[in-house]
Amino acid sequence: MLSSAILVPAVLNGLMTGAVYALIALGLTLIYGVLHIINFAHGALLTAAMFAAFFAHKLFGLDPYIATIFLTPLFFLVGYGLQRFVIGPAAHGEDRNILLVTLGLAVVIENALLYAFRADTRTINLPYAFDIVEIGTAFLALPRVIAFIVVLAVALVLWLIMRWTDTGKAIRAVAKEKLGAELSGIDVAHIYAVTFGLGTACLAIAACLLIPTYYVNPHAGNAFVLVAFTVVVLGGMGSVAGALIGGLFVGVVESLSGLYLGESLGQIGIFAMFILVLLFRPSGLFGERV
């Protein structure tokens, strides 16, 4: 059972799945780190993005990797709009209200998708979906290798944005010290919306990376987001490094435990890990103290 011929591909597969978890978690942790809110609508937004990617292919014949180019800015705008015109104003700045509003959004989006598209599971068929990349003894699915590379690229781009652009610096300023940033003339509502938009843009990219190999239905996003939540609390709310490392870690753990324990127990395992981390170390490995 422990032979490297089985272990190595399991680990590699885990890393590739983990990369997508990391990307989803990245959006979540970015939103938390700057707005200090837990975006309960993250799962529903991912599902919406997956549906968008699905229909981009079904209706326009767009390859998901091409669709990324259109969906990413689209979802950035969706996220921007949601924060600027719905969440921000509705919540009147109170934490408890933000909680309820993001929950409300989640319920609306998820059930709108359910109502519009029924609960059927859909998949798309791509000619290269089953192409194989060989690494040593491991045979890895091409779309998943691409996903891994893309996530690394996105992480790099985000890092560059944060470090070198004015907006990125403004985001970091607001994350650290909102009042001071405001007094320096930074439009905090705008920055909040930009950050939320970046978070949803990450979801759009993740959706396009997932759609070649995964199904889509109105509940699909939730499964991934649960893992993303686990990653984020594990890696630390607000920590980008934590989201990345945590994502890869959880991906590998899931892959290995799927190997030994089977599918549904695996899901409970993730929940259990999530609950345990929340109870005993909610600040995670890298995050701010709760």
Place this chain on the structure above:
Amino acid sequence: MVEPLLRVEQVSKRFGGLLALDRASFAAEGGRITALIGPNGAGKTTLFSIITGFLPPSEGRVIYDGADIAGKPPHRLARRGIARTFQIVQPFTGLTVRENIAVGAHLSRPARADALAAAGDVARAVGLGELLDRPAATLTVAGRKRLELARALAIEPRLLLLDEVLAGLNPSEIRDMVPIIGAIRDRGITIVMIEHVMQAVMSLAEHVFVLSEGRIIAAGPPQAIAGDPRVVEAYLGHGAASRMMAGATAHA
């Protein structure tokens, strides 16, 4: 010599790499007003938080009524008679003034009617009688400070810690508040006050401790402290005391 009600012994507090308190020691005698003064960031509120159980000390002991209370939770200490006000006032904004104070009054009164009635008495003692049924959110700063005080008094403490209870008040509001604090002391309650308003410290405090950068640098009656060069330096910077002296002699 009567044992002081509160004795803080060699208390240190570390936050990560930062040493917020460095072997600070002071004592508060029963039935007297003791002032804790010092520049901002000196660690005064941290010390209060340690005394009232919101933070554990890294080292040292806090002796209250003969027992070491360091590390005990705040609600336990409140039940043993230690009350505090907060530097940034924390009213229960959704409740009326009476309901606010009643939360404190409930400590020794399980029945709602008793607590509400007692709250009325406490409110009148600090001059909030007219405002009993107003929402706490509608009070001015001065009103909120009095509410904070009233709530703390409602638990019938033996030791009352006031954290800058006069901050943000204008001179006439301060003039109104000072006798109220004196009256509390006259009822036998021991008071330790953190204060920046020097006129109040001078007129109220019987003993003053000066905290600077986590250390107690001076202690004594208010008059002695006012002239102490180390205290001047702590507030105004290195060399300030000698500059002041030089200035004084030049004008003499």
Place this chain on the structure above:
Amino acid sequence: MRRLAPILVAMALLATVPLITSSNVVLNFLVMALLIALVGQGWNLLGGYGGQYSFGHAAFFGTGAYVTAILQMRYGINAWLGVCVGIAAGALVGAVIGALSFRSGLKGSYFALVTLAFAEVLRIIASVAPITGAGVGTLITLDLRPEAFQFQSRAPFYWIVLALVGLSLILIRMIEDSRFGAYLIAVRENEDAAQALGVNTTMVKLAAMTISAAITAAGGCFYAQYFLFIDAGIAYGPWISVEALLAPIIGGIGTVFGPLLGALVVKTLGELTKLVTGDAPGLDLVIYGGVLILVVAFAPRGIAGILADLRHRLLSPRTAVPASLERGHG
């Protein structure tokens, strides 16, 4: 006793409904509304009065439902006894989740997250565990005798759930007028200040959660007896967690009648939606989610808040106060 009068009057009025109409449609609607009012009142105690927002109240609803059903079906226990045990089981689950969460100091979003997670875990376990019938669910055998907590007509069910709602209203009112209630509200307003006044905030929250869970579990037990079928999605699904918080928020969070008012609104909206668009799944929850956002944005104190504002505006003029102590002067 004076404070209980409005509750008793309302209950008495509502009790006459089955005497006026025998329409199953009306009775069914009201039973569901009262059920949600009951479940919502449980949430209201912890969330409205205590300020701790749970997103996983399904955990208690489902436990009540499953324990009642399983005790009857697998162990032949009397239904009424099963309901009592179901309520106790729900309370126990509440105590456990509460103890774990509050001892870890979880608040706000983190608390909401963890309650959501617990509810989901229970749902997954219920969907695979043999004892719950796994994916197939649990059916309670039809046995239309009062001793089996089953009735030929809807009226007895109606009166029972009405009684439960009435009891919960009285309980909340009594808590409002007690020290526990004052402490709970203080915890909601400001935990640090509460602690400084001698409130053991952890124990207060834990007690609130346990009682809250018991009330919600009672709703679950009733559901099982009324519909005679539950599965993991019904018992522990997000729908009940959402309705549990929606009703009090719409009706007036932290008020005695809030959950009842809100439940009537929620169920009316649900019925209207079905009338207009048929039974397509999902639309009712879309409406609920939208209403939640609108209420939070525009009427955070709910219907009860609007009514209270109206009453205040019409009835109490301003009285003179020392200008310096009250905002808006000096």
